[in-house]
Amino acid sequence: MSLHHRHLLGLEGYPAEDIQTIIDTAFTFREVLDRPIKKVPSLQGKTIVNLFFENSTRTRISFELAQKRLSADTVNFSASTSSLKKGESFKDTVQNIEAMKIDACVMRHPTPGAPLRLTEYVDAVVINAGDGTHEHPTQAILDMTSLQKKFGYLKGLKVGIIGDISHSRVALSNIYGLITMGAEVTLCGPATLIPPHIEELGVKINYNLDDVIEWADALNVLRIQMERMGISLFPSVREYRSLFGITTERLANHKKEIIIMHPGPMNRGVEIESAVADSDQAIILDQVLNGVASRMAILYLLLGGKAES
Ligand code: CP
Numbered sequence: 001m002s003l004h005h006r007h008l009l010g011l012e013g014y015p016a017e018d019i020q021t022i023i024d025t026a027f028t029f030r031e032v033l034d035r036p037i038k039k040v041p042s043l044q045g046k047t048i049v050n051l052f053f054e055n056s057t058r059t060r061i062s063f064e065l066a067q068k069r070l071s072a073d074t075v076n077f078s079a080s081t082s083s084l085k086k087g088e089s090f091k092d093t094v095q096n097i098e099a100m101k102i103d104a105c106v107m108r109h110p111t112p113g114a115p116l117r118l119t120e121y122v123d124a125v126v127i128n129a130g131d132g133t134h135e136h137p138t139q140a141i142l143d144m145t146s147l148q149k150k151f152g153y154l155k156g157l158k159v160g161i162i163g164d165i166s167h168s169r170v171a172l173s174n175i176y177g178l179i180t181m182g183a184e185v186t187l188c189g190p191a192t193l194i195p196p197h198i199e200e201l202g203v204k205i206n207y208n209l210d211d212v213i214e215w216a217d218a219l220n221v222l223r224i225q226m227e228r229m230g231i232s233l234f235p236s237v238r239e240y241r242s243l244f245g246i247t248t249e250r251l252a253n254h255k256k257e258i259i260i261m262h263p264g265p266m267n268r269g270v271e272i273e274s275a276v277a278d279s280d281q282a283i284i285l286d287q288v289l290n291g292v293a294s295r296m297a298i299l300y301l302l303l304g305g306k307a308e309s
Pocket residue numbers: 055056057058059060130136139263264265
């Protein structure tokens with residue numbers, strides 16, 4: 001069992017069979033996570049460095065836990081406490097780290113394309129943990145693992161992606177992944193937060209949230225990324241909430257089962273009401289647990305781990 005690409009930089013053009021292999025392997029590791037002893041020796045002897053140049057809670061802890069559950073040795077690098085602050089270059093930084101015999105690098109970086117650049121500087125396997133507004137492939141894989149676990153299939157599944165599409169690497173990776181796996185995707189949000197020509201990726205756009213709720217099996221609700229907007233791209237939070245906020249009242253108007261997802265971090269009371277986030281309809285914390293299993297699968301498959309018992 002192996003993947004076609006040596007690195008995981010994004011889901012654009014990523015083979016469907018590889019996505020399915022990762023999801024299937026993630027299900028195996030989900031079982032490991034339910035055991036009293038949540039650890040297997042699959043990556044014993046491998047060393048992985050987590051290079052975080054941008055803040056993270058879920059992705060960083062999830063990768064570190066996945067590495068520990070697989071018995072790999074892990075090292076965490078944080079840009080804010082590194083010699084980058086003394087003027088050391090990105091290239092020197094990563095080449096010095098690799099000189100210490102690293103098998104894989106997991107990298108989050110604010111600049112789109114930084115993980116690709118990293119592959120030019122190091123021989124280690126590179127996994128993109130989010131690069132600016134470009135891609136977040138492991139988040140999309142954990143989202144698809146969560147959807148397949150909930151529904152049993154991806155082909156033909158109707159997924160609405162709601163909110164700030166323009167600034168969202170989660171949205172782009174989900175679009176690439178879901179379309180590759182045969183799901184139907186509709187985007188919904190303010191016109192100013194939906195990139196032009198995005199339909200060319202095979203998605204539909206509908207600006208009416210109620211229509212999308214009526215149509216969808218699941219909604220993936222995105223955070224409004226104020227920090228990535230030069231100017232506010234919608235008139236007010238109040239207007240955003242009224243047109244695109246996921247509230248119990250709005251959901252109650254549609255007499256149907258629908259699953260609510262959110263990659264986190266959430267702006268409670270803006271894109272999602274607290275009561276919805278904490279309801280049985282939301283699988284947000286399942287996504288987090290599936291994230292550990294999905295990242296175990298990705299590391300295991302990319303690093304050629306030994307089959308665990
Ligand atoms: N979903 C996600 O990437 O969260 P973090 O920024 O906390 O890692």
